[in-house]
Amino acid sequence: MKELTRELENQEPSGDLFDVIMGVDWARLDTDQLVTASILARKIKAFAEWVELVALRRIDDITELAMALTEPEQTVARRKEASEVLETLPRLAELLRRGELDFRRLDAVRERVQHLSPDLVTQVEDALVGVAAGLNQTQLCRKTTALVAHADPDGYEQRCRKATKDRRVEFSPLPDGMAKLTWILPAADAHVVFQQLCKDAKALPADDRTTDQKRSDVLLDRLRGTNRDWNVRTFVTLSMETLMGLTNNPGHLAGYGPIAADAARELAMHGPWRGILLDQYRHATAITTDTYRPTTLMKEFAHVAAGGTCTAPGCASPIQELDHITPWPQGDTEPANLQGLCRWHHHRKHDNYTVTRDPNGTSHWTTPTGRHYATRPFEY
Numbered sequence: 001m002k003e004l005t006r007e008l009e010n011q012e013p014s015g016d017l018f019d020v021i022m023g024v025d026w027a028r029l030d031t032d033q034l035v036t037a038s039i040l041a042r043k044i045k046a047f048a049e050w051v052e053l054v055a056l057r058r059i060d061d062i063t064e065l066a067m068a069l070t071e072p073e074q075t076v077a078r079r080k081e082a083s084e085v086l087e088t089l090p091r092l093a094e095l096l097r098r099g100e101l102d103f104r105r106l107d108a109v110r111e112r113v114q115h116l117s118p119d120l121v122t123q124v125e126d127a128l129v130g131v132a133a134g135l136n137q138t139q140l141c142r143k144t145t146a147l148v149a150h151a152d153p154d155g156y157e158q159r160c161r162k163a164t165k166d167r168r169v170e171f172s173p174l175p176d177g178m179a180k181l182t183w184i185l186p187a188a189d190a191h192v193v194f195q196q197l198c199k200d201a202k203a204l205p206a207d208d209r210t211t212d213q214k215r216s217d218v219l220l221d222r223l224r225g226t227n228r229d230w231n232v233r234t235f236v237t238l239s240m241e242t243l244m245g246l247t248n249n250p251g252h253l254a255g256y257g258p259i260a261a262d263a264a265r266e267l268a269m270h271g272p273w274r275g276i277l278l279d280q281y282r283h284a285t286a287i288t289t290d291t292y293r294p295t296t297l298m299k300e301f302a303h304v305a306a307g308g309t310c311t312a313p314g315c316a317s318p319i320q321e322l323d324h325i326t327p328w329p330q331g332d333t334e335p336a337n338l339q340g341l342c343r344w345h346h347h348r349k350h351d352n353y354t355v356t357r358d359p360n361g362t363s364h365w366t367t368p369t370g371r372h373y374a375t376r377p378f379e380y
Contacts (some may be wrong), residue, residue, distance in 0.1 A: 043099025138316030254308030
């Protein structure tokens with residue numbers, strides 16, 4: 001296992017890697033060693049994806065390659081198109097070569113910057129290259145979208161308007177007498193619908209149905225006209241300049257990410273306003289109280305400060321519960337000591353996981369095996 005760990009620390013695979021792997025006695029590895037092996041496997045896969053992109057970039061005959069790979073030619077053509085990332089985002093592509101970033105995340109960035117001019121692409125890459133490896137795909141997509149929207153607000157606004165023409169409902173048959181309905185609509189509308197379904201499902205009496213099953217049932221009830229009241233709250237954050245129509249900088253929809261300025265202004269017109277002060281790190285600042293349970297205002301603030309998603313490293317689930325970083329009463333009930341978590345990570349945090357928070361808002365999680373993981377606060 002020591003040889004395997006050394007390979008991981010080398011940052012990229014060597015020629016003797018497979019011999020090292022074949023010599024490992026997997027049954028004798030402890031949890032920490034298995035985590036190391038999993039990380040190394042991801043690095044190997046990422047490096048192999050980089051090799052494939054390099055080869056695709058230099059292959060002209062897609063037909064022959066598709067035959068050799070036993071893949072549809074259109075699939076191979078899309079992969080070859082994706083190989084452009086080696087030139088458009090060279091520093092992020094280098095992270096792929098080193099095994100620090102997988103292809104899915106790199107390709108997600110490529111798709112979001114493809115409408116930008118080369119100088120704006122470089123600007124977005126500058127902001128991502130130091131943080132991309134520490135973000136999961138959902139977090140990286142949201143951050144990239146925000147950077148693209150701020151780099152080219154007018155272009156982003158135009159693309160959002162154009163994209164609304166793609167709204168639709170699709171029907172797909174499934175096995176065992178089931179079917180799938182796919183509804184594509186503007187993000188702000190979709191967010192309101194989903195939050196209402198979650199609230200409807202939560203209000204149902206306890207029975208043997210799962211939450212997913214309840215959401216499906218209440219959606220059908222609403223479509224049939226059984227329930228018509230809408231009573232959910234949606235949090236959207238935008239600058240005063242955007243609110244006044246002086247700029248088209250995107251707003252932020254909690255639980256989703258950047259939305260077009262027009263959509264953000266429309267949402268803002270239908271609800272109460274609250275002012276939010278940002279510090280030098282562009283993070284939301286604090287409200288204090290001496291009570292144990294957070295006030296309604298503090299709960300709203302926690303959602304805003306976290307961008308609507310769980311603050312555990314790698315998690316993109318919606319915030320479901322609030323947790324004291326330093327347990328009460330040792331720690332005060334104030335935003336600086338509160339974090340929004342999904343229900344799963346709230347319970348895991350109390351299972352021998354420890355959390356600390358830096359003055360700049362970065363949270364550090366220590367696992368039972370002693371490994372440390374950091375999650376950065378949401379930036380507006």
